[in-house]
Amino acid sequence: MLELIWLLPTFPLLGFLSLVLTAGKLPQRVVAIIGAGSIGLVFLVAALIASQFLDSGAEQFVFTAWSWMSVGEFTPGFTFYLDGLSLVMMLIITGVGFLIHLYSTGFMLDDPSYSRFFAYMNLFVASMLMLVLADNLVLLYLGWEGVGLCSYLLIGFWYQKPANGYAARKAFVVTRVGDTSMAIGLFLLFSQLGTLNIQDMLHAADAQWAIGSNYAVLASLLLLGGAVGKSAQLPLQTWLPDAMAGPTPISALIHAATMVTAGVYLIARNQVLFELAPDIQLLVAWIGLATLLMAGFTAMTQHDIKRILAYSTISQIGYMFLGLGVGAWSAAIFHLMTHAFFKALLFLGAGTVILSLHHEHDIFKMGGKRKQLPVAFYSFVIGSLALAAFPFSSGYFSKDEILLAALALEGPGIWLWAGGVLGAFFTGLYSFRLVFVVFFGESRGHHDAQEVAGFSMATPLFILMFFSIFGGWITIPVESVFSHGEAHVEHHVSALLHGIMIVVPLLGIGVSYLFYVSKTFSVEKLMASSLAQGLHKFWFSGWGMDRLYDTLFVKPFLWLARINRNDLVDWLYALIVELTRAAHGLVVRSQTGSLHWYALSVAGGLLLLVFLGVLL
Amino acid sequence: MPQTIPIEHGLMLAGILFCLGLIGVLTRRNIVFVLMSLEVMLNASGLAFIVAASRWGHADGQIMFLMILTLAAAEVAVGLGLIIQMYRRFHTTDINVLSQMKG
Amino acid sequence: MIILFYLAAAIAIISTVCMVLQNNIVHGLIYLILSLLAVAIVFFLLGAPFAAVLEAIVYAGAIMVLFLFVMMMLNMGQHSVDQERSWMGGRVFIAPAIMSGLLLAQFLNVLRDYEFELVPTEIGVMQVSSLLFGPYVLAVELASILLLAGLVSAYHLAKK
Numbered sequence: 050m051l052e053l054i055w056l057l058p059t060f061p062l063l064g065f066l067s068l069v070l071t072a073g074k075l076p077q078r079v080v081a082i083i084g085a086g087s088i089g090l091v092f093l094v095a096a097l098i099a100s101q102f103l104d105s106g107a108e109q110f111v112f113t114a115w116s117w118m119s120v121g122e123f124t125p126g127f128t129f130y131l132d133g134l135s136l137v138m139m140l141i142i143t144g145v146g147f148l149i150h151l152y153s154t155g156f157m158l159d160d161p162s163y164s165r166f167f168a169y170m171n172l173f174v175a176s177m178l179m180l181v182l183a184d185n186l187v188l189l190y191l192g193w194e195g196v197g198l199c200s201y202l203l204i205g206f207w208y209q210k211p212a213n214g215y216a217a218r219k220a221f222v223v224t225r226v227g228d229t230s231m232a233i234g235l236f237l238l239f240s241q242l243g244t245l246n247i248q249d250m251l252h253a254a255d256a257q258w259a260i261g262s263n264y265a266v267l268a269s270l271l272l273l274g275g276a277v278g279k280s281a282q283l284p285l286q287t288w289l290p291d292a293m294a295g296p297t298p299i300s301a302l303i304h305a306a307t308m309v310t311a312g313v314y315l316i317a318r319n320q321v322l323f324e325l326a327p328d329i330q331l332l333v334a335w336i337g338l339a340t341l342l343m344a345g346f347t348a349m350t351q352h353d354i355k356r357i358l359a360y361s362t363i364s365q366i367g368y369m370f371l372g373l374g375v376g377a378w379s380a381a382i383f384h385l386m387t388h389a390f391f392k393a394l395l396f397l398g399a400g401t402v403i404l405s406l407h408h409e410h411d412i413f414k415m416g417g418k419r420k421q422l423p424v425a426f427y428s429f430v431i432g433s434l435a436l437a438a439f440p441f442s443s444g445y446f447s448k449d450e451i452l453l454a455a456l457a458l459e460g461p462g463i464w465l466w467a468g469g470v471l472g473a474f475f476t477g478l479y480s481f482r483l484v485f486v487v488f489f490g491e492s493r494g495h496h497d498a499q500e501v502a503g504f505s506m507a508t509p510l511f512i513l514m515f516f517s518i519f520g521g522w523i524t525i526p527v528e529s530v531f532s533h534g535e536a537h538v539e540h541h542v543s544a545l546l547h548g549i550m551i552v553v554p555l556l557g558i559g560v561s562y563l564f565y566v567s568k569t570f571s572v573e574k575l576m577a578s579s580l581a582q583g584l585h586k587f588w589f590s591g592w593g594m595d596r597l598y599d600t601l602f603v604k605p606f607l608w609l610a611r612i613n614r615n616d617l618v619d620w621l622y623a624l625i626v627e628l629t630r631a632a633h634g635l636v637v638r639s640q641t642g643s644l645h646w647y648a649l650s651v652a653g654g655l656l657l658l659v660f661l662g663v664l665l
Numbered sequence: 666m667p668q669t670i671p672i673e674h675g676l677m678l679a680g681i682l683f684c685l686g687l688i689g690v691l692t693r694r695n696i697v698f699v700l701m702s703l704e705v706m707l708n709a710s711g712l713a714f715i716v717a718a719s720r721w722g723h724a725d726g727q728i729m730f731l732m733i734l735t736l737a738a739a740e741v742a743v744g745l746g747l748i749i750q751m752y753r754r755f756h757t758t759d760i761n762v763l764s765q766m767k768g
Numbered sequence: 769m770i771i772l773f774y775l776a777a778a779i780a781i782i783s784t785v786c787m788v789l790q791n792n793i794v795h796g797l798i799y800l801i802l803s804l805l806a807v808a809i810v811f812f813l814l815g816a817p818f819a820a821v822l823e824a825i826v827y828a829g830a831i832m833v834l835f836l837f838v839m840m841m842l843n844m845g846q847h848s849v850d851q852e853r854s855w856m857g858g859r860v861f862i863a864p865a866i867m868s869g870l871l872l873a874q875f876l877n878v879l880r881d882y883e884f885e886l887v888p889t890e891i892g893v894m895q896v897s898s899l900l901f902g903p904y905v906l907a908v909e910l911a912s913i914l915l916l917a918g919l920v921s922a923y924h925l926a927k928k
Contacts, residue, residue: 642763643764644760652867652868652871653867670773676875677875677876684869685785687871688788689788692856692864697793697839698793701797701800702788711819712807712810718891719814724896726816727818728904730822731911734822738831742918742919743922745926746921746922748842750926759855
């Protein structure tokens, strides 16, 4: 039964192939059945495998489908490795993925490229499953690049608009920075440890490298680079807000629930390596903290409904990184799962809002929509409650665990905790700012819009609502994976601290209520001061990171390109060409076309040969 | 005066004839003369083989001469065919007309 | 006999020189035939009667007749003689003469220290033909193919 694991990437791949090879000739209904059906099938298989695996009580299961390549001793294969961690990832990808596919069958109904959309989506699911089920780093890298490609293709799905193509390119190039770092990391690991099989590699690293040794630090730093790029963390986070150019289900599937969490998975998968480099592990935590705060500030200032959600995604992944950094491995993965539920819910809800309001993105042109868009309204309220870690919603449990683990950490733990709590305050603030502005108050446009939410779109929303509320009670089977080195969270923190953690997000929600519903505080008054305006501008631009990179990298590069317009390097080759031409010009003179001349040359050659013969 | 033929004189004769033929090839513009001079050169090399055969008392040199003779016959046949064709096209036997191979 | 050799050699050289310098093609052809016949005599004197006969028949006979036929086909008269005269300046001889002179000097230089009194032993038809149809039979076959190819291509080329 467990052998069926090879079916997991195969089904979506077959779906992709059949959709691509028919080149959009199939009727929409068939496309929907193939596109969503393949993922549904995969989810069933995954559920079967999961129940089987959990029943068997085994810690891991390895299955080699076939050998990919064989170079001497180095034989990476299509080998799938199943343990608690990949099991959780697999279920998230197939489960949430199936719901989003189902939603997309309704959402994309009017799109002429219906078939292309599902082809890309299926390819994405296949790559993502490859990534999380990979037994070796080569296969993992294949999936890693595969999801990057699909992300690029889907961000630029509506490629007719140049801005979308630009956003896609930006996402691709920025993540490429991280991917390159990761590739170098893989080279380093292979050259030092001689294997790319993840488990062997981790054992070898554990055995050969001392804690804090240079190689361990370097390797984990390079892998961290890859994770940072894929998961849109500082300093490579700039691509994710622009990635919202793609269709909304894409944002839900790729840029919220699955692909952007691949970095978290990578770090969790290489836990041993990061534990060998405690400094880097702490760096992970600091990156997470800085990112979650930065993204939190920025999310407060955005107008675009999807950009707000994008920054909140960055911020929540920041929490996961924080969890990884402080050693709360399973809490981070737990947060990954709950985040997948509620962020998919929020994005799909946003998709409903956007579709119902004729592709309106600006939240300040909405307002008072709770009667018009009831399903979206409930989605947003439940999703935002979970996002803001409202007590006993799914987000509450996971975030709580992460913050407690941060608190338990010696030294900088208290600061990380304080930062995380501050971030939670902002999370409450910005998420309910979104809810209040869109669904409460007076309508500011689209007064007679009807909610577009057929069966295929509403069902996934209801299911995700359920999991967003009750997902916190799920126990994920990752203890055995992280058994060695899991930070033991001791739950004897004072009631005061626990109270703070519960109250702070509520405080954020309250402040947001006072600003946007009761109007006790006025945004206009706050914005009157030039300091506030400056801050707003700064935060709105995502802390000026785009401009910073523009001046630091893009402009100098363009400048270099301008200088090198005449291609200095090409001069060398041009010189070779000129020399060849000149030599040819010389030789061509001997081709006079005169028979006498040829005969004379032959005679001259004869003369020379006889002369040499006599001489030697 | 020796009663037998000195072998170097035989070879010298071959050399002289060869060089005369070469001069003919290099100087004449009429392609018929060029072909005739080539015959002289081929004949000279045949002569050298005969001299060598005579020197060693072997028949192999004569075989080589026969081969050269065959070659010369075939060459003349093809060459004359080409000359006829050339005369038809250009109405001249001046080889300098045939300079389209100029690089 | 030795005198005959030098005489034949002198005739061959002189007639070849005349051929090279001749303006009239047909006269040049006659000089060439003379030169070839003189070489045939040398062959005979060197003890190769078979080669001598073949030289006379094939070279001086068949090949030269072929030349003559072609000359008749081309039908070049006084006009071509004048043209030849205009082409034959002293200047055109400079480079070839230097080249050939150098080549000849090298030949002579090689032959200088070489002295061997030849006692001509006659190598008759028997010996040659037993070799020809013995070890050299493949060469004979190749020669026949070469002649066939020459025949076919000459026919093809001379066609209108």
